[in-house]
Amino acid sequence: xxxxxxxxxxxxxxxxxxxxxxxxxxxxxxxxxxxxxxxxxxxxxxxxxxxxxxxxxxxxxxxxxxxxxxxxxxxxxxxxxxxxxxxxxxxxxxxxxxxxxxxxxxxxxxxxxxxxxxxxxxxxxxxxxxxxxxxxxxxxxxxxxxxxxxxxxxxxxxxxxxxxxxxxxxxxxxxxxxxxxxxxxxxxxxxxxxxxxxxxxxxxxxxxxxxxxxxxxxxxxxxxxxxxxxxxxxxxxxxxxxxxxxxxxxxxxxxxxxxxxxxxxxxxxxxxxxxxxxxxxxxxxxxxxxxxxxxxxxxxxxxxxxxxxxxxxxxxxxxxxxxxxxxxxxxxxxxxxxxxxxxxxxxxxxxxxxxxxxxxxxxxxxxxxxxxxxxxxxxxxxxxxxxxxxxxxxxxxxxxxxxxxxxxxxxxxxxxxxxxxxxxxxxxxxxxxxxxxxxxxxxxxxxxxxxxxxxxxxxxxx
Numbered sequence: 001x002x003x004x005x006x007x008x009x010x011x012x013x014x015x016x017x018x019x020x021x022x023x024x025x026x027x028x029x030x031x032x033x034x035x036x037x038x039x040x041x042x043x044x045x046x047x048x049x050x051x052x053x054x055x056x057x058x059x060x061x062x063x064x065x066x067x068x069x070x071x072x073x074x075x076x077x078x079x080x081x082x083x084x085x086x087x088x089x090x091x092x093x094x095x096x097x098x099x100x101x102x103x104x105x106x107x108x109x110x111x112x113x114x115x116x117x118x119x120x121x122x123x124x125x126x127x128x129x130x131x132x133x134x135x136x137x138x139x140x141x142x143x144x145x146x147x148x149x150x151x152x153x154x155x156x157x158x159x160x161x162x163x164x165x166x167x168x169x170x171x172x173x174x175x176x177x178x179x180x181x182x183x184x185x186x187x188x189x190x191x192x193x194x195x196x197x198x199x200x201x202x203x204x205x206x207x208x209x210x211x212x213x214x215x216x217x218x219x220x221x222x223x224x225x226x227x228x229x230x231x232x233x234x235x236x237x238x239x240x241x242x243x244x245x246x247x248x249x250x251x252x253x254x255x256x257x258x259x260x261x262x263x264x265x266x267x268x269x270x271x272x273x274x275x276x277x278x279x280x281x282x283x284x285x286x287x288x289x290x291x292x293x294x295x296x297x298x299x300x301x302x303x304x305x306x307x308x309x310x311x312x313x314x315x316x317x318x319x320x321x322x323x324x325x326x327x328x329x330x331x332x333x334x335x336x337x338x339x340x341x342x343x344x345x346x347x348x349x350x351x352x353x354x355x356x357x358x359x360x361x362x363x364x365x366x367x368x369x370x371x372x373x374x375x376x377x378x379x380x381x382x383x384x385x386x387x388x389x390x391x392x393x394x395x396x397x398x399x400x401x402x403x404x405x406x407x408x409x410x411x412x413x414x415x416x417x418x419x420x421x422x423x424x425x426x427x428x429x430x431x432x433x434x435x436x437x438x439x440x441x442x443x444x445x446x447x448x449x450x451x452x453x454x455x456x457x458x459x460x461x462x
Contacts, residue, residue: 034078034079034080035058035059035065035076035079036058036059036060036079036080036081036082036402036425036428036429036430037058037074037080037081037082038056038059038081038082038084038089038406038430039056039057039070039071039082039083040054040070040071040083040084040085041055041056041057041070041084041086041087041088041089041406042055042086042087042088042089042410043055043057043088043089043396044088044089044090044376044396044411044412045395046373046377046380046381046395047395049373049412051410051412054069054070055067055069055070056069056070056071056072057089057396057402059402059428060428062401062402062427062428063399063401064397064398064399064400064402066398067396067397067398080430082423082430084406084422084423085422087406087422087423088407088408088409088410088411089404089405089406090376090380090396090404090405090407090411091115091381091384091394091396091400091403091404091405092114092115092380092403092404092405092425092426093115093358093362093379093405093418094114094116094118094343094379094380094383094384094387094393094394095109095114095117095141095343095344095345095347095358095361095379096118096229096265096342096343096344097120097231097267097344097345097346098117098118098120098344098346098347098348098354099121099346099347099348099349100119100294100347100348100354101123101125101294101296101297101348101452101455101456102294102447102448102452102455103129103138103140104444104446104447105140105294106129106133106140106141106142106143106354107139107140107440108292108353108354108355108440108443108444109141109354109355109358110139110140110141110426110431110436110439111355111424111431111436111437111439111440111443112356112358112359112419112421112436113355113405113407113418113419113421113424114141114354114355114358115141115404115405115424115426116143116144116383117141117144118143118144118145118146118182118209118383118387119143119144119145120146120149120209120231121146121148121149122145122146122147122148122180122184123455123458123459123461124178124458124461125455125458126143126145127145127178127179127180129143130142130143130144136427136429139426139439140443141426142426144181144387145180145181145182146180146181146182146184146209147160147172147175147180147182147183148160148175148459148460148461148462149184149186149211149460150162150168150171150172150183150184150186150189150197151185151188151189152186152188152189152193153186153188156460157459157460158456158459158460159460160460160462161460162189162197163193165192165193165195166196168189168193168194168197168200169196169197169199169200171183171462172197172200172201172204173200173204174462175206175462176206178462180206181206181207182206182207182208182209182228183197183201183206183207183208183209184208184211185197185198185209185210186211187210187211187216187235187239189216191215191216191217191218191219194210194215194216194219194223195219198223198227207227207228208228209227209228209229209230209231210224210227210229210230210231211231211232211235212231212232212235212239213230213231213232213233213235213236213239213257213264214230214235214236214239214253221256221259221260222259222260224260225259225260225261225262226262227260228263228386229262229264229265229342229386230257230260230263230264230265231264231265232265232266232267233264233266233267233327233330233334234267234270234327236253236330237323237326237327237330240253241253245326250330251333254333254334254337254339255337257334257339261340263339263341263382263386264334264339264340264341264342265341265343265344266330266331266334266341266344266361267345267346267361268327268331268361268364268365268368269345269346269347269360269361269364270346270349270350270352271320271324271327272324272360272364273350273352274320274350275317275320275321275324277306277309277310277350277351278309278310278316278317279312279317279320279321281310281312282310285306285310288351288353289353289356290444291444291445292353292354292355292356292444293351293352294348294447294452295447295449296449296452297348297349298351301350301351305350306350328364328367328368328369329368331368331369331370332368332369332370335370335374340378340385340386341365341370341374341378341382342382342383342386343358343362343365343375343378343379345357345358345361356419358379359415359416359419362375362376362379362415363415363416365378366415372411372412372413372415373412376415380393380395381394382394401427402425402427402428403425403427404424404425405418405421405423405424405425406422406424406425407421407422408422420433421433421436423436424436
Protein backbone atom coordinates (compact mmCIF):
# COMPACT_ATOMS: atom_id res chain seq x y z
CA UNK A 1 0.00 0.00 0.00
CA UNK A 2 1.27 3.47 -0.82
CA UNK A 3 2.44 5.46 2.24
CA UNK A 4 0.32 8.62 2.74
CA UNK A 5 2.11 11.88 2.11
CA UNK A 6 2.39 14.50 4.86
CA UNK A 7 -0.34 16.54 3.10
CA UNK A 8 -2.64 13.52 2.99
CA UNK A 9 -2.07 12.85 6.67
CA UNK A 10 -2.94 16.43 7.52
CA UNK A 11 -6.18 16.18 5.51
CA UNK A 12 -7.17 12.93 7.22
CA UNK A 13 -6.48 14.39 10.67
CA UNK A 14 -8.40 17.53 9.82
CA UNK A 15 -11.49 15.64 8.59
CA UNK A 16 -11.50 13.33 11.63
CA UNK A 17 -11.10 16.28 13.99
CA UNK A 18 -13.96 18.22 12.39
CA UNK A 19 -16.21 15.18 12.74
CA UNK A 20 -15.46 14.84 16.43
CA UNK A 21 -15.86 18.54 17.11
CA UNK A 22 -19.20 18.66 15.29
CA UNK A 23 -20.50 15.74 17.31
CA UNK A 24 -19.45 17.40 20.56
CA UNK A 25 -20.98 20.73 19.54
CA UNK A 26 -24.30 19.01 18.80
CA UNK A 27 -24.37 17.39 22.24
CA UNK A 28 -23.52 20.71 23.89
CA UNK A 29 -26.24 22.59 21.99
CA UNK A 30 -28.79 19.89 22.85
CA UNK A 31 -28.15 20.30 26.57
CA UNK A 32 -27.61 24.07 26.63
CA UNK A 33 -31.07 24.87 28.04
CA UNK A 34 -30.96 22.21 30.78
CA UNK A 35 -30.35 23.29 34.36
CA UNK A 36 -27.52 21.41 36.03
CA UNK A 37 -27.83 20.74 39.76
CA UNK A 38 -24.86 19.62 41.84
CA UNK A 39 -26.23 18.53 45.19
CA UNK A 40 -24.72 17.59 48.56
CA UNK A 41 -21.48 19.52 48.29
CA UNK A 42 -19.40 21.68 50.63
CA UNK A 43 -18.36 25.00 49.08
CA UNK A 44 -14.91 26.42 49.72
CA UNK A 45 -15.04 30.20 50.00
CA UNK A 46 -11.60 31.25 48.76
CA UNK A 47 -11.92 34.78 50.15
CA UNK A 48 -12.75 33.81 53.73
CA UNK A 49 -11.14 30.35 53.83
CA UNK A 50 -14.41 28.99 55.18
CA UNK A 51 -16.35 25.87 54.22
CA UNK A 52 -20.06 26.31 53.59
CA UNK A 53 -21.40 22.84 54.19
CA UNK A 54 -24.26 20.89 52.60
CA UNK A 55 -25.13 23.02 49.60
CA UNK A 56 -26.80 22.64 46.24
CA UNK A 57 -25.59 24.50 43.14
CA UNK A 58 -27.85 25.39 40.23
CA UNK A 59 -26.08 26.06 36.92
CA UNK A 60 -27.55 27.30 33.65
CA UNK A 61 -25.80 28.44 30.47
CA UNK A 62 -22.40 28.05 32.10
CA UNK A 63 -23.20 30.31 35.08
CA UNK A 64 -24.02 29.62 38.71
CA UNK A 65 -27.62 30.81 39.04
CA UNK A 66 -28.50 29.72 42.57
CA UNK A 67 -26.97 28.27 45.74
CA UNK A 68 -29.38 26.59 48.15
CA UNK A 69 -29.27 24.12 51.03
CA UNK A 70 -28.56 20.54 50.00
CA UNK A 71 -31.52 18.41 48.94
CA UNK A 72 -33.71 21.42 48.19
CA UNK A 73 -36.55 20.07 45.99
CA UNK A 74 -35.91 20.68 42.30
CA UNK A 75 -38.92 22.07 40.46
CA UNK A 76 -37.36 22.46 36.98
CA UNK A 77 -39.04 20.12 34.52
CA UNK A 78 -35.86 19.80 32.46
CA UNK A 79 -32.70 19.35 34.48
CA UNK A 80 -29.74 17.13 35.23
CA UNK A 81 -28.74 16.36 38.81
CA UNK A 82 -25.43 15.05 40.11
CA UNK A 83 -25.01 13.96 43.70
CA UNK A 84 -21.72 15.42 44.98
CA UNK A 85 -21.75 12.89 47.85
CA UNK A 86 -20.17 15.30 50.30
CA UNK A 87 -17.34 16.38 48.03
CA UNK A 88 -15.77 19.83 48.25
CA UNK A 89 -16.27 22.33 45.44
CA UNK A 90 -14.03 25.29 44.64
CA UNK A 91 -13.20 27.39 41.57
CA UNK A 92 -11.22 25.68 38.83
CA UNK A 93 -7.47 26.24 38.88
CA UNK A 94 -5.82 28.84 36.65
CA UNK A 95 -2.24 28.14 35.53
CA UNK A 96 -0.65 31.45 34.56
CA UNK A 97 2.50 30.16 32.85
CA UNK A 98 2.15 27.35 30.32
CA UNK A 99 3.78 26.36 27.03
CA UNK A 100 1.89 24.08 24.64
CA UNK A 101 1.76 23.50 20.91
CA UNK A 102 -0.93 20.81 20.71
CA UNK A 103 -4.59 20.87 21.85
CA UNK A 104 -4.05 17.65 23.80
CA UNK A 105 -2.30 19.70 26.48
CA UNK A 106 -5.47 21.62 27.30
CA UNK A 107 -7.60 18.48 27.59
CA UNK A 108 -5.00 16.88 29.86
CA UNK A 109 -4.86 20.03 32.00
CA UNK A 110 -8.65 20.15 32.32
CA UNK A 111 -8.70 16.50 33.39
CA UNK A 112 -6.72 17.57 36.47
CA UNK A 113 -8.98 20.51 37.32
CA UNK A 114 -7.08 23.27 35.50
CA UNK A 115 -9.93 25.15 33.84
CA UNK A 116 -7.90 28.02 32.34
CA UNK A 117 -4.28 28.54 31.30
CA UNK A 118 -2.21 31.51 30.17
CA UNK A 119 0.00 30.50 27.25
CA UNK A 120 3.31 32.32 27.33
CA UNK A 121 4.61 31.85 23.78
CA UNK A 122 1.72 32.28 21.41
CA UNK A 123 1.34 31.19 17.80
CA UNK A 124 -1.52 31.87 15.39
CA UNK A 125 -2.98 28.39 15.89
CA UNK A 126 -3.51 29.24 19.56
CA UNK A 127 -5.88 32.03 18.58
CA UNK A 128 -8.07 29.56 16.70
CA UNK A 129 -7.91 27.00 19.53
CA UNK A 130 -8.78 29.78 21.99
CA UNK A 131 -12.01 30.43 20.09
CA UNK A 132 -12.89 26.74 19.74
CA UNK A 133 -12.32 26.08 23.44
CA UNK A 134 -14.34 29.13 24.44
CA UNK A 135 -17.41 28.16 22.43
CA UNK A 136 -17.15 24.47 23.33
CA UNK A 137 -15.99 23.04 20.01
CA UNK A 138 -13.03 21.58 21.87
CA UNK A 139 -12.91 20.17 25.38
CA UNK A 140 -10.13 21.59 27.51
CA UNK A 141 -8.87 24.48 29.56
CA UNK A 142 -9.71 27.81 28.01
CA UNK A 143 -6.85 30.07 26.97
CA UNK A 144 -5.30 33.46 27.45
CA UNK A 145 -2.69 33.73 24.70
CA UNK A 146 0.45 35.86 24.80
CA UNK A 147 2.27 37.12 21.75
CA UNK A 148 5.26 35.14 20.55
CA UNK A 149 8.13 35.80 22.95
CA UNK A 150 9.69 39.12 21.96
CA UNK A 151 13.38 38.87 22.78
CA UNK A 152 16.82 40.19 22.04
CA UNK A 153 17.99 36.93 20.47
CA UNK A 154 18.87 37.16 16.79
CA UNK A 155 18.25 33.62 15.62
CA UNK A 156 16.11 31.87 18.26
CA UNK A 157 13.53 29.82 16.37
CA UNK A 158 10.67 30.17 18.85
CA UNK A 159 11.29 33.88 19.64
CA UNK A 160 10.46 37.03 17.72
CA UNK A 161 13.65 39.07 17.50
CA UNK A 162 13.53 42.77 18.41
CA UNK A 163 16.96 44.38 18.18
CA UNK A 164 15.80 48.01 17.99
CA UNK A 165 13.06 50.15 19.56
CA UNK A 166 11.33 50.38 16.18
CA UNK A 167 11.24 46.58 15.86
CA UNK A 168 9.80 46.25 19.37
CA UNK A 169 7.06 48.80 18.67
CA UNK A 170 6.18 47.08 15.40
CA UNK A 171 5.99 43.71 17.14
CA UNK A 172 3.56 45.05 19.72
CA UNK A 173 1.35 46.61 17.04
CA UNK A 174 1.30 43.36 15.05
CA UNK A 175 0.47 41.29 18.12
CA UNK A 176 -2.40 43.60 19.00
CA UNK A 177 -3.77 43.53 15.44
CA UNK A 178 -3.62 39.75 15.29
CA UNK A 179 -5.63 39.34 18.49
CA UNK A 180 -3.14 38.22 21.11
CA UNK A 181 -4.21 38.90 24.70
CA UNK A 182 -0.89 40.17 26.03
CA UNK A 183 2.74 40.78 25.14
CA UNK A 184 5.45 38.42 26.40
CA UNK A 185 8.70 40.39 26.84
CA UNK A 186 11.87 38.39 27.36
CA UNK A 187 14.50 39.29 29.92
CA UNK A 188 17.33 39.99 27.49
CA UNK A 189 15.80 43.03 25.78
CA UNK A 190 18.05 46.09 26.00
CA UNK A 191 16.67 49.03 27.99
CA UNK A 192 15.78 51.22 24.96
CA UNK A 193 14.06 48.26 23.27
CA UNK A 194 12.11 47.24 26.37
CA UNK A 195 11.09 50.85 27.01
CA UNK A 196 9.81 51.17 23.44
CA UNK A 197 7.88 47.91 23.86
CA UNK A 198 6.26 49.15 27.07
CA UNK A 199 5.37 52.53 25.55
CA UNK A 200 3.75 50.93 22.53
CA UNK A 201 1.89 48.41 24.68
CA UNK A 202 0.46 51.24 26.76
CA UNK A 203 -0.56 53.05 23.59
CA UNK A 204 -2.17 49.90 22.18
CA UNK A 205 -3.80 49.10 25.55
CA UNK A 206 -2.42 45.58 25.65
CA UNK A 207 -0.91 44.18 28.89
CA UNK A 208 2.68 42.96 29.22
CA UNK A 209 4.16 40.05 31.15
CA UNK A 210 7.92 40.20 31.53
CA UNK A 211 10.37 37.32 31.92
CA UNK A 212 12.43 38.23 34.98
CA UNK A 213 11.18 40.32 37.93
CA UNK A 214 13.67 43.13 37.39
CA UNK A 215 14.35 45.93 34.87
CA UNK A 216 16.93 45.82 32.10
CA UNK A 217 20.33 47.34 32.96
CA UNK A 218 20.26 51.15 33.06
CA UNK A 219 16.50 51.11 33.47
CA UNK A 220 14.47 52.33 36.46
CA UNK A 221 12.45 49.85 38.50
CA UNK A 222 9.31 51.98 38.32
CA UNK A 223 9.06 51.36 34.57
CA UNK A 224 7.78 47.87 35.46
CA UNK A 225 4.81 49.20 37.42
CA UNK A 226 1.47 48.28 35.91
CA UNK A 227 2.63 45.17 34.07
CA UNK A 228 0.32 42.18 34.07
CA UNK A 229 2.95 40.07 35.84
CA UNK A 230 6.64 39.34 36.31
CA UNK A 231 7.84 35.77 35.75
CA UNK A 232 10.30 33.45 37.56
CA UNK A 233 11.81 33.92 41.03
CA UNK A 234 14.85 32.17 39.57
CA UNK A 235 15.55 35.41 37.73
CA UNK A 236 15.61 37.35 40.99
CA UNK A 237 18.44 35.07 42.06
CA UNK A 238 20.21 35.36 38.72
CA UNK A 239 19.58 39.08 38.20
CA UNK A 240 19.55 41.49 41.17
CA UNK A 241 21.25 38.96 43.47
CA UNK A 242 23.88 37.99 40.87
CA UNK A 243 23.68 34.28 41.80
CA UNK A 244 24.42 35.03 45.46
CA UNK A 245 22.24 33.99 48.39
CA UNK A 246 22.52 37.49 49.77
CA UNK A 247 19.77 38.28 52.27
CA UNK A 248 20.43 42.02 52.26
CA UNK A 249 20.19 42.26 48.48
CA UNK A 250 17.06 40.11 48.57
CA UNK A 251 15.46 42.43 51.13
CA UNK A 252 16.35 45.46 49.00
CA UNK A 253 14.96 43.80 45.88
CA UNK A 254 11.69 42.88 47.59
CA UNK A 255 11.23 46.48 48.73
CA UNK A 256 11.57 47.58 45.09
CA UNK A 257 9.19 44.89 43.88
CA UNK A 258 6.66 45.85 46.54
CA UNK A 259 6.50 49.43 45.20
CA UNK A 260 5.57 48.14 41.72
CA UNK A 261 2.34 46.45 42.84
CA UNK A 262 2.91 43.94 40.03
CA UNK A 263 2.07 40.24 40.62
CA UNK A 264 4.86 37.67 40.42
CA UNK A 265 4.69 34.11 39.08
CA UNK A 266 7.37 32.06 40.91
CA UNK A 267 7.41 29.01 38.54
CA UNK A 268 9.25 26.83 41.06
CA UNK A 269 8.28 23.63 39.26
CA UNK A 270 10.90 23.71 36.50
CA UNK A 271 13.90 24.27 38.78
CA UNK A 272 12.52 21.53 41.04
CA UNK A 273 12.37 19.20 38.05
CA UNK A 274 15.89 19.91 36.83
CA UNK A 275 17.10 19.40 40.41
CA UNK A 276 15.38 16.00 40.51
CA UNK A 277 16.83 15.05 37.11
CA UNK A 278 20.30 15.98 38.31
CA UNK A 279 19.88 13.95 41.50
CA UNK A 280 17.90 10.89 40.36
CA UNK A 281 18.83 10.94 36.68
CA UNK A 282 17.15 8.22 34.59
CA UNK A 283 15.15 6.93 37.56
CA UNK A 284 13.25 10.23 37.70
CA UNK A 285 12.77 10.36 33.93
CA UNK A 286 11.41 6.80 33.81
CA UNK A 287 8.86 7.65 36.52
CA UNK A 288 7.30 10.52 34.54
CA UNK A 289 3.73 9.92 33.33
CA UNK A 290 3.53 8.54 29.81
CA UNK A 291 1.91 10.59 27.08
CA UNK A 292 1.65 13.87 28.99
CA UNK A 293 4.74 15.40 27.43
CA UNK A 294 5.01 16.47 23.81
CA UNK A 295 7.18 13.90 21.99
CA UNK A 296 8.78 16.71 19.97
CA UNK A 297 9.66 18.79 23.03
CA UNK A 298 10.81 15.67 24.90
CA UNK A 299 13.11 14.71 22.02
CA UNK A 300 14.63 18.20 21.89
CA UNK A 301 15.02 18.47 25.66
CA UNK A 302 16.63 15.03 25.94
CA UNK A 303 19.35 16.21 23.56
CA UNK A 304 19.91 19.41 25.54
CA UNK A 305 18.68 20.20 29.06
CA UNK A 306 17.89 16.65 30.15
CA UNK A 307 21.22 15.41 28.83
CA UNK A 308 23.00 18.25 30.63
CA UNK A 309 21.36 17.74 34.02
CA UNK A 310 21.57 13.94 33.84
CA UNK A 311 25.36 14.29 33.84
CA UNK A 312 25.40 16.39 37.03
CA UNK A 313 28.16 15.70 39.50
CA UNK A 314 27.53 15.26 43.21
CA UNK A 315 28.68 18.84 43.70
CA UNK A 316 26.24 20.12 41.07
CA UNK A 317 23.38 18.19 42.68
CA UNK A 318 24.14 19.82 46.03
CA UNK A 319 24.35 23.23 44.34
CA UNK A 320 20.98 22.73 42.64
CA UNK A 321 19.34 21.59 45.86
CA UNK A 322 20.67 24.60 47.78
CA UNK A 323 19.61 26.95 44.98
CA UNK A 324 16.12 25.48 44.85
CA UNK A 325 15.72 25.84 48.61
CA UNK A 326 16.71 29.49 48.23
CA UNK A 327 14.14 29.99 45.44
CA UNK A 328 11.51 28.73 47.83
CA UNK A 329 12.85 31.16 50.43
CA UNK A 330 12.48 34.02 47.94
CA UNK A 331 8.89 32.94 47.30
CA UNK A 332 8.18 32.88 51.03
CA UNK A 333 9.66 36.38 51.46
CA UNK A 334 7.55 37.72 48.57
CA UNK A 335 4.45 36.32 50.26
CA UNK A 336 5.40 37.83 53.62
CA UNK A 337 5.87 41.18 51.89
CA UNK A 338 2.24 40.89 50.71
CA UNK A 339 3.22 40.82 47.03
CA UNK A 340 0.51 39.18 44.95
CA UNK A 341 1.60 35.74 43.73
CA UNK A 342 0.29 33.64 40.87
CA UNK A 343 0.51 29.92 40.14
CA UNK A 344 2.48 29.13 37.00
CA UNK A 345 3.92 25.69 36.32
CA UNK A 346 5.91 26.42 33.13
CA UNK A 347 4.51 23.09 31.96
CA UNK A 348 5.52 22.10 28.46
CA UNK A 349 9.12 23.06 29.23
CA UNK A 350 11.80 20.49 30.06
CA UNK A 351 9.74 17.33 30.76
CA UNK A 352 7.03 19.03 32.78
CA UNK A 353 3.58 17.40 32.37
CA UNK A 354 0.52 19.56 31.83
CA UNK A 355 -2.02 19.49 34.65
CA UNK A 356 0.17 17.53 37.04
CA UNK A 357 2.81 20.27 36.94
CA UNK A 358 0.19 22.76 38.12
CA UNK A 359 -0.40 20.63 41.20
CA UNK A 360 3.34 20.27 41.78
CA UNK A 361 3.58 24.08 41.75
CA UNK A 362 0.84 24.26 44.39
CA UNK A 363 2.75 21.76 46.50
CA UNK A 364 6.08 23.58 46.13
CA UNK A 365 4.54 26.93 47.06
CA UNK A 366 3.03 25.35 50.16
CA UNK A 367 6.38 23.79 51.03
CA UNK A 368 7.93 27.24 50.65
CA UNK A 369 5.84 28.39 53.60
CA UNK A 370 2.60 29.69 52.09
CA UNK A 371 -0.63 28.65 53.82
CA UNK A 372 -2.90 26.43 51.73
CA UNK A 373 -5.46 29.19 51.33
CA UNK A 374 -2.80 31.59 49.99
CA UNK A 375 -1.74 28.99 47.43
CA UNK A 376 -5.35 28.44 46.37
CA UNK A 377 -5.92 32.18 46.07
CA UNK A 378 -2.86 32.43 43.85
CA UNK A 379 -4.41 29.78 41.59
CA UNK A 380 -7.88 31.34 41.50
CA UNK A 381 -8.85 34.86 42.57
CA UNK A 382 -5.38 36.38 42.15
CA UNK A 383 -5.20 35.07 38.60
CA UNK A 384 -8.76 36.13 37.82
CA UNK A 385 -7.97 39.66 38.97
CA UNK A 386 -4.82 39.84 36.85
CA UNK A 387 -6.78 38.71 33.79
CA UNK A 388 -9.56 41.22 34.44
CA UNK A 389 -12.09 38.48 35.19
CA UNK A 390 -12.54 38.90 38.93
CA UNK A 391 -16.33 39.32 38.52
CA UNK A 392 -16.60 36.07 36.53
CA UNK A 393 -13.88 33.67 37.69
CA UNK A 394 -12.27 32.57 40.92
CA UNK A 395 -15.27 32.15 43.21
CA UNK A 396 -18.17 29.78 43.74
CA UNK A 397 -20.87 32.43 43.81
CA UNK A 398 -24.06 33.38 41.99
CA UNK A 399 -23.31 35.01 38.63
CA UNK A 400 -19.83 33.49 38.36
CA UNK A 401 -18.75 31.06 35.67
CA UNK A 402 -19.40 27.43 36.50
CA UNK A 403 -15.75 26.41 36.07
CA UNK A 404 -15.31 24.21 39.13
CA UNK A 405 -13.29 21.41 40.63
CA UNK A 406 -14.80 18.89 43.07
CA UNK A 407 -12.52 16.96 45.41
CA UNK A 408 -12.94 14.13 47.90
CA UNK A 409 -11.17 15.99 50.74
CA UNK A 410 -11.01 19.57 51.96
CA UNK A 411 -8.27 21.27 49.86
CA UNK A 412 -7.41 23.56 52.78
CA UNK A 413 -6.29 20.47 54.67
CA UNK A 414 -5.00 18.41 51.74
CA UNK A 415 -3.94 20.21 48.55
CA UNK A 416 -3.07 16.94 46.83
CA UNK A 417 -6.76 15.95 46.78
CA UNK A 418 -7.17 18.33 43.84
CA UNK A 419 -4.78 16.35 41.67
CA UNK A 420 -7.35 13.62 41.03
CA UNK A 421 -10.70 15.44 40.98
CA UNK A 422 -13.96 13.80 41.97
CA UNK A 423 -15.37 15.85 39.08
CA UNK A 424 -14.73 18.99 37.03
CA UNK A 425 -17.26 21.44 35.64
CA UNK A 426 -16.29 23.52 32.61
CA UNK A 427 -18.69 25.91 30.87
CA UNK A 428 -21.37 24.38 33.09
CA UNK A 429 -20.74 20.85 31.74
CA UNK A 430 -20.16 18.16 34.36
CA UNK A 431 -17.32 15.66 33.89
CA UNK A 432 -17.08 12.77 36.34
CA UNK A 433 -13.75 11.27 37.38
CA UNK A 434 -14.26 8.45 34.88
CA UNK A 435 -15.10 10.87 32.10
CA UNK A 436 -12.00 12.93 32.93
CA UNK A 437 -9.86 9.82 32.73
CA UNK A 438 -11.32 8.93 29.33
CA UNK A 439 -10.82 12.47 28.05
CA UNK A 440 -7.19 12.35 29.12
CA UNK A 441 -6.57 8.93 27.59
CA UNK A 442 -8.20 9.96 24.32
CA UNK A 443 -6.20 13.20 24.14
CA UNK A 444 -2.95 11.29 24.67
CA UNK A 445 -3.88 8.61 22.15
CA UNK A 446 -4.91 11.07 19.46
CA UNK A 447 -2.04 13.52 19.91
CA UNK A 448 -0.69 14.34 16.44
CA UNK A 449 3.07 14.54 16.00
CA UNK A 450 2.58 16.15 12.60
CA UNK A 451 0.11 18.76 13.80
CA UNK A 452 2.41 19.77 16.61
CA UNK A 453 5.42 19.92 14.31
CA UNK A 454 3.50 22.16 11.94
CA UNK A 455 2.47 24.42 14.84
CA UNK A 456 6.04 24.70 16.07
CA UNK A 457 7.18 25.76 12.61
CA UNK A 458 5.16 28.94 13.09
CA UNK A 459 6.56 29.73 16.55
CA UNK A 460 8.21 33.12 16.81
CA UNK A 461 6.31 34.58 13.84
CA UNK A 462 4.17 37.70 13.79
